[in-house]
Amino acid sequence: MIFLTPLALIGLVALPVIYWLVKATPPPPKEQAYPSLQILRRLRAGRADTARSPLWLLVLRLLAVALLVLGLSQPVWLGRDLSAQPSQDLVLVLDNGWAAVPHWQERLRAARSLAERRFRAGHEVTLLLSAPDADGSMAAPFTTRDRARFEERLLALTPHSWPSDRAQSARQVDALRDNTSQGTVRDIVLLSDGVSTPADPSLARALHASGSRVSDMRWPGCDTMLLSAHQGDNGALTASFSALPCPTRPLAVRARDENGGTLGIFPLTGKDASGTDLPLPPLLRDRATRLALESDTLPLPGPSALYLLDAGQRRHPVGLLTPGTQDTPLTGQGFFLAQAIEGVGELHRGAVPDLLKQKLSVLIATDGTLADDDTHRRVADWVRHGGVLIRFAGPVLASDPNASSPDKAKTLLPVPLMGGMRQLGGPMSWGKPQVLSAFAEHSPFDGLALPKEVTVTRQVLAQPTAELGDHVWARLSDGTPLVTASAFGQGELVLFHVTGTADWSSLPLSGLFPAMLERLVQRSVGQKDQSELRQLVPFTMLDAHGQLVAPPEAARPLSVEAFATTRPDVQHPPGFYGPRLSRRAFNLGDHLPPITPEALMGTALTPDHVSPDHALAPYLLGAALLLLLADFLVALWLRGMLGRLAMLGLLVAAPALMAPHCALAQEDDEAPKTQAVTHGTVPGAALETRLGYVLTGHDDIDEASREGLQGLSNYASDRSSAVMGHPDGVTPGKDDLAYYPMLYWPITEDVQEDPKRSAALNSFMAHGGILMLDTQGVGSELSTQDEGQTRSALKRATAGLVVPPLSKLDDHHVLAHSFYLLHDFPGRVQGLPVWVARSGDDSNDDVSPIIIGAGDWAHAWAMDAQGNTPYAVIPGGDDQRTQAYRFGVNLLLYALTGNYKADQMRVPELLKRMEQ
Incomplete structure (x- = not known):
């Protein structure tokens, strides 16, 4: 531990003085006789003043002052630094190419920790970057003895989406050695991304030729992956990736459209997932603009985990x-x-x-x-x-x-x-x-x-x-x-x-x-821009965060002939090249070799060998303030004023404390039965209106159902008088369904017959509940599921259910005008029929207890925690999504209010009869 302000420790000299002042005993009172006042003779001399402070109070005050002095001296607990002795200048070689994007913040923290001890010892720290800047030039070595300047430099750094140029780094190391005065020794620490490049031998020779002690710090490479894909003759997409050695973990590829909507999520199989087919239907495949590699449903960082698709090479x-x-x-x-x-x-x-x-x-x-x-x-x-x-x-x-x-x-x-x-x-x-x-x-x-x-x-x-x-x-x-x-x-x-x-x-x-x-x-010939036949001008480039941005200053056009053989660099970063309507994708995964580990260039070093220093001043000053506050309360107690202070605080807090009890008392007076109803554990659906969805056992489908019903509930709450809570996942036969006006059930191919479930659903429908079955787009071009298997699954799901005669939903049904006036009822797909109970069933006031369709409505309604709509709607986009929401609102109000809209159709006839 060191002190950044050691002169403040002189304040500890004041502790004996404080001790003497606190411990000093006041002089005894002088006795004086007053003969004229007889009553005073009865008084006995005694001391009302305290002769000395209690020992515990004395220790408390001395400790508070000591902590205050120590905090003002700014002590620092030194972290670990096993890279080398802090008696020499330090050179940090920091990789800042695409492979350094994972763990980038950890790299900066390690660089800061390595430099701090050298600054305290009065040595220089030099920072070298291995990737060229956006203008194409290599950043000059940054050398300083000032901690603040070095911190400012680190905060300004960002990784790049192109590879590191270790050949240029080797030349900078050689130049630094040539400019060093004789006898000066430096420690060199390489903060490497761990990915091998052809220029590694050149950099290794330059590092060891300098005569310095070289350390090579590495981070786990589990997030460093290179995604690639290709399209076969039949149009099918096949994905593959390469990665640094790492324990196997589940990976998936998410296909997105131009607006960021999800078109599909496909698990990758095999050790390197080479040749994993992505079963996207042709219509969705044409709309896909990028593939993203994910692990545990979280996207991997950096442009290497993204693959841009250039389906728009030819416009029509x-x-x-x-x-x-x-x-x-x-x-x-x-x-x-x-x-x-x-x-x-x-x-x-x-x-x-x-x-x-x-x-x-x-x-x-x-x-x-x-x-x-x-x-x-x-x-x-x-x-x-x-x-x-x-x-x-x-x-x-x-x-x-x-x-x-x-x-x-x-x-x-x-x-x-x-x-x-x-x-x-x-x-x-x-x-x-x-x-x-x-x-x-x-x-x-x-x-x-x-x-x-x-x-x-x-x-x-x-x-x-x-x-x-x-x-x-x-x-x-x-x-x-x-x-x-x-x-x-x-x-x-x-x-x-x-x-x-x-x-x-x-x-x-x-x-x-x-x-x-x-x-x-x-199948038409299409139109191509003539400029594409000669060269491809940079259009938009991928940055280190995977966003499409304007091309950097150094970006240069690519000729069509050299497009397939060009290696990514600062002049040719990954992104789109060519005119907007006929752009071509230039991906890291297509133009870089498979990832291989980089050979060690010095003594192996891990982030565990370096830890940052910790300032103790905030903790010491905080403890001192707490002790001083305790001393203040003790002083009030000794003077008999603590009770008055507590009484004053109670009077101030009384209104706030009494308000909830008054509200509860008022509710008890107005609704004396509430206590009986709310006794014990009550389901949330009994206290607010919620929709339910049947759990399928598939996490992705259940999550889509939850997000879909949540999005529909939010939409309905914003546009109608219905106040909806969050949806609940239920298992018919185990959970009480009586609290839900409507259940949404996405049908999966592995659903099996369940008499207990069917009995629960029959009771639910018989008591006014509406069951909505959704085969999730089967029968449309967006679905890759077999229609025959889905029909069999639907038959198994409805086995034992009391299903009334059905008819196709049209714009004359109450569902078409229960809130919005609708002519079609799309979900994520459109054009597929929706089936409802045939009109004329008076057993349930002519309300259909079951609705069957394949619109995949949950994915169209889905809304994530950020308020975004994560799934693409095909082919109508936002307009179709709005129609899907409106159908959902009609369906919700139909479930809540029944067939009252049908009664309104008879109003003219009733008025006519009343006039007669």
Whole structure:
């Protein structure tokens, strides 16, 4: 231990003086006789003053003064420093590249601790950094004897996202040795990141050539990992990583979209997780912009644990050509097509001359938009040069006499058409409405799920020819073409034999329609910026915290030819290169070799060998103040004033102490039964309105259910009069379900039959509770689960449940207007049906006791502790999430209030009868 202000110890000399003053005895009183006052004769001489202070009070006061003096002398308890003797100057070589991001603060604390003892001994400390600065230059050696300047320098340091340059560090060490006067000895401590580089031998030679004692401090490398990924020919993503030797621990990869939403979490298997597939559906894979390596659900630090995805190498602008009369909301083709294209490509609207100036990849034309000769000529020339034209049939095309011509330049149709249109269903039709047939293998729609509810009532027919089968991409169940296509010049002509609205078919109302358009848009040639063919300019770079920031000053463009072979450095840091709409990702994991441990360059040193100094002054001064306070209280007690002080404090605190008891007394008067109700342990759901979710045994699903219902409760509390508490996880058959108005149950594939659970749920529904079953998006393009297994799981979950006859939820049901007016009921996915009890059941006031769907609503409602929405909503984004929240509010109020909204529909009839 040392004293930073040793002169203050002179104050200890005052202790004997204080002792003498406190211990001094006052002189005895002088006796004087007063003969005239007889009464005084009866008095006996005695001392009322204390002759001396009690020993314990004397010791207390002396100890308080001693602690005060010692605290003012600023004693410091010296920490450990086993690196070397503090009798020489010190050189610190600090790695500050990407591999130093883990344990960065611990590295700074170690550097501070190593330097403090040298400063106290009056020696110099020199700091060398191994990674170049943002301007491309190496930081000059920083040498000082001033502790404050060194501290200021450390606080200004941040790690970089590019590797260390140990060759430059070796040259700095050599220069430092050459500039050192003869006879001067320095200790060198290397604060290494532990990752091997090709320049390690050069730095090791420079360190040992200096003649100094070299120590090499290392930290555990469990957080130093390098993530990489690649996309196979089938589009599937495969992740791998390399790491320093470390005990095995569970790792996972989280896929995120451009807004930070979670698209999926995938555990990594194997020792190095080489070749672990990430089963992202195609629609989600196209939206993923980064992968993040996590351990124990916490992201690993640094840019090496991130992998940027450049799915946007090629953009696909889409032009939509519609007459103004077809843009009517909910009815016009322009409205339906714009909604379907949203999230698929860049949508542009306008006249043909303006659209074709924008270098489109796809042009969508509705019925009647290509009748003008000039427009026809412009579009034909555009398709010949590589464009894709998607047309929709209609009355104009059905009555066009030129549609039967085989000349594609004249018709801009992939196949010749028959005159008129075919009508299915009705007394004058050719047959009943047709459903879709399975897509052929050569069709771009191969693999898309076929909704059974899609039917076609009218269409235009293609002329039967020998080559017709080669141009058909989609058929009806009777074999007639629904979508045909053929090449035209360097481009392609595609025709939907129905309209883009629901008047000829229900296809535009289904989730299949946007999926088909997405396949067509993605298979188009696309547009590339010409600058990408020559060089890629830095766009945004990853910093040490994994955030995309502006490129550093030293960043330079990358040529396309050298992109795959360039090593990351300060001129080529990790990030995105190229134009915004065709940027390419430059990742550490793709351009660095696998991580290998760095060889020791000196005496092995761990952070345990160095610990910081501890200042004792705050503790000593605090103890002195406590003792002085105790002395003050003792003085009041000796004077008989402590009781008065306590009484004064009690009077001041009485109002605050009495307020809760008065409130409780008032509550007891108003509600005398409260004591009986709240006697014993009461569930929280009995004291406030809460939603419940069925525990599945899967931590990720249960956590999503909790966050989802919490987000819905917050949303409903902010926008309605319902005051909701936090949700509870329950196990039917074990927990009392009577307190919950609604239970949310996400169905998993491993659910099994449970008669006890079914009995509890039947009782819950029979007494007015609503059970919501969610198969979590199964049946949509976002799900990788097998539909057959999910149906079997749903059958096992509902075994023994009293399920009434069900019907599809529509906008006439009370759920569609219990609070918000809704026309659809999306969750994280949209387009999937929701099933409720068929109307007319008076046993429960016509309230559906069960709701079954696959919208994956919990992930859409989910809100984490920071108020963020961690899961992406596909494809509608924030608008779809808002609709999901609104459906949740309707569902919540439906569970709380029942069918009262249905009664409001009868108000006009009741008023009419009252008037009669």
